Every structure is written in structure tokens, then in C-alpha cells.
Amino acid sequence: MPATPQPHHRRRRRTTRLLAAAAGLATVGALAAALPSTASADDSRKGGDRPGRYQDVQLLSFNDLHGNLEPPSGSSGRVTEVHEDGTTETINAGGVEYLATHLRQAREGNKYSITAAGGDMVGASPLISGLFHDEPTIEALNKLELDVTSVGNHEFDEGARELARLQKGGCHPTDGCYVEGEEFEGADFPYLAANVLDEKTGRPILKPYWVWKKKDVKVGFIGVTLEDTPGVVSAEGVKGLKFKDEVETINKYAKVLQRQGVKSIVALIHEGGAPASSAYNYDCDAPGAGDGISGPIVDIAKNITPQVDALVTGHTHAAYACTINDPSGKPRTVTSAASFGRLYTDTTLTYDRFTGDIARTAVKSANHVVTRDVPKAPDMTELITKWNTLAAPIGNRAIGYISADIPSTGTESPMGDLIADAQLAYAKELDPETDLALMNPGGVRAGLTYAAKGSEGDGVVTYAEGFTVQPFSNTVNLQDFTGAQLIQILKEQVSGSNEAAPKILQPSAGLTYTLDLTKSGADRVVTDSIRLNGAAIDPAATYRVATNSFLAGGGDGIPTLGQGANDLVGADDLAVLEQYLTANSSATDPISPLAANRITIVS
Numbered sequence: 098m099p100a101t102p103q104p105h106h107r108r109r110r111r112t113t114r115l116l117a118a119a120a121g122l123a124t125v126g127a128l129a130a131a132l133p134s135t136a137s138a139d140d141s142r143k144g145g146d147r148p149g150r151y152q153d154v155q156l157l158s159f160n161d162l163h164g165n166l167e168p169p170s171g172s173s174g175r176v177t178e179v180h181e182d183g184t185t186e187t188i189n190a191g192g193v194e195y196l197a198t199h200l201r202q203a204r205e206g207n208k209y210s211i212t213a214a215g216g217d218m219v220g221a222s223p224l225i226s227g228l229f230h231d232e233p234t235i236e237a238l239n240k241l242e243l244d245v246t247s248v249g250n251h252e253f254d255e256g257a258r259e260l261a262r263l264q265k266g267g268c269h270p271t272d273g274c275y276v277e278g279e280e281f282e283g284a285d286f287p288y289l290a291a292n293v294l295d296e297k298t299g300r301p302i303l304k305p306y307w308v309w310k311k312k313d314v315k316v317g318f319i320g321v322t323l324e325d326t327p328g329v330v331s332a333e334g335v336k337g338l339k340f341k342d343e344v345e346t347i348n349k350y351a352k353v354l355q356r357q358g359v360k361s362i363v364a365l366i367h368e369g370g371a372p373a374s375s376a377y378n379y380d381c382d383a384p385g386a387g388d389g390i391s392g393p394i395v396d397i398a399k400n401i402t403p404q405v406d407a408l409v410t411g412h413t414h415a416a417y418a419c420t421i422n423d424p425s426g427k428p429r430t431v432t433s434a435a436s437f438g439r440l441y442t443d444t445t446l447t448y449d450r451f452t453g454d455i456a457r458t459a460v461k462s463a464n465h466v467v468t469r470d471v472p473k474a475p476d477m478t479e480l481i482t483k484w485n486t487l488a489a490p491i492g493n494r495a496i497g498y499i500s501a502d503i504p505s506t507g508t509e510s511p512m513g514d515l516i517a518d519a520q521l522a523y524a525k526e527l528d529p530e531t532d533l534a535l536m537n538p539g540g541v542r543a544g545l546t547y548a549a550k551g552s553e554g555d556g557v558v559t560y561a562e563g564f565t566v567q568p569f570s571n572t573v574n575l576q577d578f579t580g581a582q583l584i585q586i587l588k589e590q591v592s593g594s595n596e597a598a599p600k601i602l603q604p605s606a607g608l609t610y611t612l613d614l615t616k617s618g619a620d621r622v623v624t625d626s627i628r629l630n631g632a633a634i635d636p637a638a639t640y641r642v643a644t645n646s647f648l649a650g651g652g653d654g655i656p657t658l659g660q661g662a663n664d665l666v667g668a669d670d671l672a673v674l675e676q677y678l679t680a681n682s683s684a685t686d687p688i689s690p691l692a693a694n695r696i697t698i699v700s
Contacts, residue, residue: 145208150451151459152314155207156363156444157200160215160411161436163251163542164222164234166481168192168469169437171546172506176416176439176466179376188466190439193237194481196467197474200241203443203465211309212244215411215433216322216367219263220251221542224492224564225484230259230269232281233484239285240476245307247320247365248290249411253334254569257293257302264288264303275487289320289365292346294339302338306350308359314448317359319350319405322367323393323412325654328594329539331571332650343368344400351404360453361446362405369413369433370394377416377440377464390419390431392598398431400424406455407444407462408432416440418462430462440464492561497678498687499556505544505566508612508698511690512544512566513603518691519677520573520670521605524643527667528575532629534605534643535586537653540670541603542566556687558678567671571645576661581636584627585657588619594654602655604695605643613699626697645670 146152168174169191178186204210218238219231226234238246252260266283268274274281291305306319321343327335347364354362370392372381381389394410398421401408405423407430414436420428434440447459485492505512513536521534543565548555578586587610591599596618611626627634634640644658646666651659667673682688 145206146312150449151456152209152448152450153207154314154316154361154446154448155204155210156407156409156442156446157203157210157212158214158409158432158442158444159196159434159438159440160367160409161217161249161414162214162219162234162238162438163217163436164219164226164231165191165437166193166225166233166237166477166484167223168195169223169439169543171502171544172504173437173543174439176377176435177375178378178466179374185376189469190467191437192467192469193241193438194473194477195469195471196438196441197241197477198471199441199465199467201474202471203441209311209314209448211316212242213318213363213365213409214238214243214246215365215409216247216249216320217251217411217436218246218249220249220254221568223568224561225481225488227564227568228488228491229275229484230255230272231263232269232275233480235263235281235284237477237480240474240480243286244309245287245289245318245320245365247367248288248293248303248322249367250322250326250329252288252322253326253330253338256334256336257295257338260288261302276483289318290322291319291350292321292324292341292343293326294341296337296339299339305346306354308354308357313450314361315359315453316361316363316446316448317354318363318365319347319354320365321346325594328652328654331569331647331652343397347405348402351402355404358453360404361448361455363407363409363446364401364405366394366397366408366410367412368393368397369410369415370417370431371413372415372417372419375416377435377466379417381417381419390417390421394431395421398423398429403427403429405429406457407446407460409442411436416464418442418444418464427457429457430460432462432464434464439467441467488561492559492564494560495557496560496563496675497558498682498684499545499547499558500687500689502547503545503688503690505541507693508601509603509693509696510538510541510544511693513538513541514605514691514693514695515688516541516567516670516674517603517605519674520643520645522677523573523667523673524575524641527665528641531575531641531643533608533640535648535658536603537645537648538601538603539653540567540569540571540645540647542568556684558682560675563671563674563678567674569645569647569670571647571670573643573667573670573673574646574649575641575643575663575665575667576649576658577639577663578642578657578661579636580634580638580640582657582660583634583640583642584622584624584636586655587622587627589655589657591621592619600653600655601696602648606695609695609697611697611699615699643667
């Protein structure tokens with residue numbers, strides 16, 4: 098039984114470090130001040146108070162932590178560095194014990210230092226955090242002295258009410274308090290949700306903006322998530338909410354901040370792009386780099402008012418520190434620090450005391466690796482030990498065996514195919530007439546690593562590792578579709594809202610087809626190539642299809658998946674994966690990685 102909450106005194110918030118913004122609306126003229134001709138990169142120096150015109154403000158930022166308190170394993174815990182001679186090096190990175198040390202070292206000597214984040218701090222988290230509804234991650238972020246973050250789409254995995262609890266505190270309404278005598282105190286930092294409105298009131302569900310203030314220096318922050326959040330979160334998670342356009346919202350609140358005398362503004366945007374290189378230190382502004390970054394953030398950055406001085410972004414789990422011209426044609430810094438706490442970004446904003454604005458010609462920014470060769474932060478080690486002790490009875494249980502790493506990367510991944518096969522096997526138990534299963538790629542949060550931690554024995558898959566792969570608590574659902582609908586579903590993976598960034602469904606054994614990436618839109622799926630157990634799909638026939646509940650509601654921009662008939666709701670998807678691994682593997686006969694060759698790629 099959860100312990101009964103005990104009276105407590107909430108710890109004093111760091112109110113001396115911040116100025117909470119009022120939510121009134123106003124309209125002001127566009128910022129007309131020109132950049133000071135005296136500002137240059139040479140003016141940007143570390144240190145404390147600078148009595149003259151300019152004051153350096155350090156902005157440390159990261160994004161998409163997803164509750165990764167312990168060092169992430171496999172490819173999720175590595176970054177690629179490119180050297181001057183063009184060779185590359187892979188570096189192990191991440192873990193809040195190391196992130197805390199790096200951030201604390203970076204702040205040394207910087208009296209004017211702000212730490213901000215670009216959303217998805219929680220959600221799709223490993224068991225140490227996800228099992229406890231991400232309370233451990235909020236506690237860790239408080240210890241990291243995070244000042245402010247935008248919401249991301251995963252902050253809505255459990256709905257707006259649960260997000261409000263993470264902000265304000267209080268024990269979980271169902272599970273109660275996890276530690277006797279301790280009530281969850283909530284976040285010491287504000288979550289910003291400027292473009293997330295309550296359908297009934299039309300107002301933001303959390304603060305739209307926030308102002309950091311130290312002496313005579315003020316920097317405003319506006320936080321938004323991607324407008325398409327309803328397309329990547331379950332319908333229940335966004336029930337009663339409206340998500341507005343990112344650019345319109347940021348421009349609106351930039352005017353509000355200007356009216357309040359705040360002219361230095363940073364936008365925290367949970368939407369991102371794709372750099373031309375996967376190396377974290379790729380110079381996307383180098384001569385000859387061309388379009389160093391592509392994706393949704395480019396159009397967003399080009400249209401956000403010049404009143405905003407820098408953009409901290411996320412969502413795509415990519416690493417970049419680029420400049421993109423604002424509407425006036427002036428370069429503006431746009432950054433993202435990959436994901437899972439593997440990187441942090443250090444940006445120097447040079448504040449002009451005469452204008453109250455950032456001298457953009459002096460802005461400098463770079464990503465840094467959260468290496469594991471620094472001392473672990475003792476307070477983070479204590480936090481991890483505390484929550485691991487509570488999770489151990491559940492997390493350490495063996496649920497299967499593998500012969501080698503089963504990765505989750507690629508257009509079609511071995512892990513995605515394994516999950517689809519597990520769901521098909523389970524679905525056939527419910528209804529022997531089930532024909533196939535489809536798994537959304539975004540729901541495959543990680544692969545399985547042969548020796549993830551070493552302590553559990555080579556090849557052993559624990560419940561904690563399975564939880565990291567499938568943390569969403571979706572159900573496995575069955576629906577009937579016509580063959581014509583099934584063909585349409587495959588085409589919707591690469592067309593409509595998925596035209597620019599396809600969402601390739603992971604197919605169960607027996608479903609094969611060709612994906613021609615030299616073509617565009619729906620034509621990329623070669624209709625004549627689609628086969629089920631070797632036979633062409635009959636447009637008039639009925640097929641029984643297993644998906645998770647997210648897809649069954651038309652998620653991932655595949656609306657036809659929400660139009661099935663004869664729905665049957667089954668068990669939790671993680672329980673289904675566990676059942677499959679237990680039934681089909683042993684220490685002497687482990688599961689081997691699948692070939693991931695059900696989709697033939699033409700490029």
C-alpha cells in the first residue's frame with residue numbers, strides 16, 4: 098500500500114532568481130533597434146559582473162532527456178565526433194551523474210548563468226523514472242538547477258492533469274506516495290506552454306513565458322511545443338486541449354515581453370530539424386556546407402520575429418548549433434543538444450545594457466559532450482540509488498534472452514519487427530483469424546542490448562530493459578480493414594502529414610513490399626509489390642490487423658488506422674512483449690536479431 102502523505106514544509110523556491118511573468122496580452126511595435134556596431138565576438142568573455150555596456154550571459158541548454166537518469170546503453174548512449182582531418186570518433190555519453198558535474202563545472206566563474214531546456218524532459222522514460230510517473234526525473238532536474246523548460250509532446254503522455262501535478266507537486270492520485278513520509282514536491286522550475294490552450298477557457302494551461310532577472314539584466318523565455326502534438330500523442334493525453342501555431346504564438350508573446358520592457362528573448366521550441374551530418378560538432382555554418390540543417394525548424398526560425406534573439410529546440414533528437422536568418426535577414430542562433438542527456442549546449446548571449454537587447458553579432462554557441470570521464474555528482478548517485486532500490490524487485494526480473502544486440506535504428510529495425518511479431522502471436526491467441534501486425538516506429542523507444550549493464554548476465558533481458566523499449570502502456574488492439582484500406586495505410590506512412598518525415602510502420606512476418614525512396618508521396622509504396630504470405634493484397638477482402646492503441650486511434654498521421662471495424666482491445670503491449678520473449682527464448686536458446694528485410698528499400 099502507498100504510504101499516507103505526511104505534513105511537510107515545501108522547500109523554498111528560488112524566487113530570488115526569477116521574475117514570474119503576468120499573462121496579459123498587449124500589442125507593441127516591432128523592435129527597431131539596430132545591433133551595436135561596437136559588439137563583436139571579441140566582446141564575449143566569461144566572468145562575473147562587467148560594469149560597462151555589455152554583460153555576457155551564459156545560457157546552458159539541453160532537450161529530450163526522457164527520464165534517462167542512468168547512462169543510456171547501446172547507440173542511445175553514444176555520440177559521434179568529427180575531427181579536423183575528417184575522421185570520426187564514437188564517445189560514450191550521458192547519465193545525470195555526469196550531466197550534473199559538467200553543468201556545474203560550466204557554470205564556474207559565470208555569475209550570469211541560466212539553464213534552460215527544450216521539452217520532453219519526461220515521458221517514454223526508463224523504468225527507474227517511468228515506473229514512478231517521472232517523479233525521479235523532476236527531482237533530478239531540481240538538483241540540476243534547471244531554470245525553465247518548454248513542454249514537449251511527451252509531457253502530455255499522461256494528460257494535462259498529470260503534467261500539472263509534475264509542476265505543482267502532490268502524490269500520484271492512484272499510486273499515492275512512493276516513500277513513506279515524503280510527498281512529491283513538484284518542479285522548482287516553470288514549464289512553459291504558450292501554445293497549449295484549454296479548449297474551454299482558451300487560455301494556456303501553464304505559463305506562456307517567464308523572465309530571468311539578475312540585477313539590471315533581464316532575459317525572457319517563451320516556451321512552445323510542436324503544433325502537431327495531437328498527431329504523436331494518444332487522444333486521451335491531449336483531451337480538452339488545443340495546440341496553436343508555433344510562430345504565431347511566439348510572435349504574440351514576444352510583443353507582450355517587449356511591452357513589459359524585456360527586449361532580450363529566447364524561444365524554447367519543442368520542434369527541430371535534421372543536420373546534414375550526425376556528428377555533434379558538425380559546423381553547419383561552414384563555407385560550402387550549403388543547407389546545413391533541414392526540417393520543420395527551418396521555416397519556423399525564418400518566420401519568428403527578429404525580436405527573438407535565440408532558439409533552443411528539440412524533438413528530433415539531433416545535435417546542431419547553427420544560424421538561420423530571421424525575417425530581417427540577420428543570422429540567429431538555433432541549437433539542439435541531441436537527446437538523453439548526452440550533450441549540453443553552451444551559448445554566450447552578450448547583453449547590451451543601453452538597449453536591453455542581445456548584441457547578436459556577439460552570440461557564440463557550441464555543443465559539448467557529457468563525457469563519463471568526470472567525477473559522478475554524489476547527490477545524483479544518491480538519487481539514483483534511492484529510486485533503483487524501490488524499482489529493483491520489479492526491474493531485475495528476467496523476461497527473456499537474446500544472442501546479440503537487437504537494434505531499434507533504421508527504416509525497418511530488428512526491434513520493431515520483433516515487437517510486431519510478438520503482437521501478431523498474441524493477437525492470434527485472441528483471434529486465430531488475425532493476419533498481420535503493424536508497429537509504429539516512434540513507439541520503439543530503444544533496442545535490446547546483449548550486455549546492457551553486465552551485472553544481469555550476458556544476453557539476459559530484464560523487465561527494466563523491456564520497459565525502456567515499450568514504456569507507453571498502450572494496449573494491443575485488433576481491427577478489421579479491407580485490402581484497399583490496408584494499401585492506403587501503407588501509403589499514408591509516406592504521404593500527407595508524413596510526406597517530409599515518413600513514419601514507416603514495422604511489419605510482422607509475412608507482410609512484404611517495396612519502398613521506392615526515389616519517388617515522392619504515396620508513390621513511394623509500390624502497390625504491386627505488397628504481399629501477405631506471398632499473396633497479393635485483395636482490395637475487396639477483409640484483413641484482421643493488430644496494432645497498439647495509439648495507432649488504432651489514427652496516430653502518427655495515419656488516419657485510416659482509426660477507421661477499422663470490429664475492435665477488440667487486448668492486453669498491455671509490454672506484457673505482450675514479455676510473454677513472447679518468455680515463450681520463445683531461454684538461456685540455451687536465445688532469440689537472435691531479425692534480418693529486418695521485410696521492406697525492400699530502393700534509394
